[in-house]
Amino acid sequence: MEITFNDVLEKMIESASDAFEDGWESVKNYAPAELKKISSQIVEVVDNVAKYEIDDSQGYSPETGKLLLQMQRTATEGVLVAMSTLTLIAVQNAINAIFQVLKDTFEGILLTIL
Amino acid sequence: MKKYYLMVIVLLTTGCTTVQFVSPYDEVIDNGLKEYKESINALAKNLSDNAGKKEGLYTENKENYNVLESKIELLIDRASIQSSGKGCKLAVDLGAKVARIMGDKFPINESNTEGGDSYGCTERLLIMIKKQLTVLQQIHENTDKCEPIGIQQDENGEPREVSCLRPATSGTAMKITNQSINAAWIVETAKKSKSEE
Numbered sequence: 001m002e003i004t005f006n007d008v009l010e011k012m013i014e015s016a017s018d019a020f021e022d023g024w025e026s027v028k029n030y031a032p033a034e035l036k037k038i039s040s041q042i043v044e045v046v047d048n049v050a051k052y053e054i055d056d057s058q059g060y061s062p063e064t065g066k067l068l069l070q071m072q073r074t075a076t077e078g079v080l081v082a083m084s085t086l087t088l089i090a091v092q093n094a095i096n097a098i099f100q101v102l103k104d105t106f107e108g109i110l111l112t113i114l
Numbered sequence: 115m116k117k118y119y120l121m122v123i124v125l126l127t128t129g130c131t132t133v134q135f136v137s138p139y140d141e142v143i144d145n146g147l148k149e150y151k152e153s154i155n156a157l158a159k160n161l162s163d164n165a166g167k168k169e170g171l172y173t174e175n176k177e178n179y180n181v182l183e184s185k186i187e188l189l190i191d192r193a194s195i196q197s198s199g200k201g202c203k204l205a206v207d208l209g210a211k212v213a214r215i216m217g218d219k220f221p222i223n224e225s226n227t228e229g230g231d232s233y234g235c236t237e238r239l240l241i242m243i244k245k246q247l248t249v250l251q252q253i254h255e256n257t258d259k260c261e262p263i264g265i266q267q268d269e270n271g272e273p274r275e276v277s278c279l280r281p282a283t284s285g286t287a288m289k290i291t292n293q294s295i296n297a298a299w300i301v302e303t304a305k306k307s308k309s310e311e
Contacts, residue, residue, distance in 0.1 A: 082301050089301070
């Protein structure tokens with residue numbers, strides 16, 4: 001079996017794009033949905049504090065609202081860390097897929113000829 | 115030259131067949147997150163239903179919070195075993211930026227340091243969940259107040275307001291809390307998907 005530079009390159013590109021696509025899909029689905037939630041939750045806090053100020057049996061106090069925004073800050077940080085980690089997992093999977101394809105396809109042949 | 119490339123490929127494929135940028139999948143953390151999410155959502159729902167009643171008072175629920183705290187601490191300990199102990203490098207810059215935007219003081223010396231790495235990110239995500247539990251307790255104990263329902267009048271007269279978790283607070287707090295839990299969960303799920311292949 002003849003091995004060319006293009007054979008190796010093609011296999012690597014193919015495996016990397018498959019693996020990265022799977023990983024990237026999860027980031028692509030996760031990120032916009034969570035960013036929308038962050039916006040609507042911040043608006044929800046503001047609305048509830050406004051309701052309380054009109055009628056204190058409704059919504060919640062500004063003090064509670066402030067603490068809820070603190071919780072939202074932490075959650076936002078969590079979402080960003082998750083997005084970054086998912087991207088890292090996608091990169092990790094792509095690199096490992098390249099190694100695996102190279103190993104499966106060429107290892108035996110290369111060891112024989114070298 | 116061609117032989118040189120081939121040798122490099124052999125070295126790569128035989129000597130270093132996998133890279134690991136993030137800590138491996140952990141079933142205990144995955145299941146623990148599911149259990150924690152169920153428990154905290156059930157507690158928040160009960161507190162909302164009992165707002166103003168004796169069962170909804172902070173003092174009546176301190177034990178429930180302690181149980182939740184123990185659960186999340188167990189998961190943090192578990193994650194810290196897999197991390198280098200240096201924290202999550204990703205969270206340092208991101209956290210600081212988010213804090214600046216939202217006008218909060220960034221906690222400089224928490225679980226993350228400049229020398230951290232991505233192995234510590236699961237631990238960091240879990241610590242954030244614990245932090246939210248602490249804030250929820252603070253709201254329940256100090257800032258949320260309700261008109262008392264069926265609480266016996268004491269010798270000082272019926273209390274004007276009692277500690278509670280208002281239905282509106284419970285609703286918002288759980289949306290935010292679930293967002294944090296899901297952040298940790300989706301990362302574990304992504305690790306799991308790959309480890310199962």
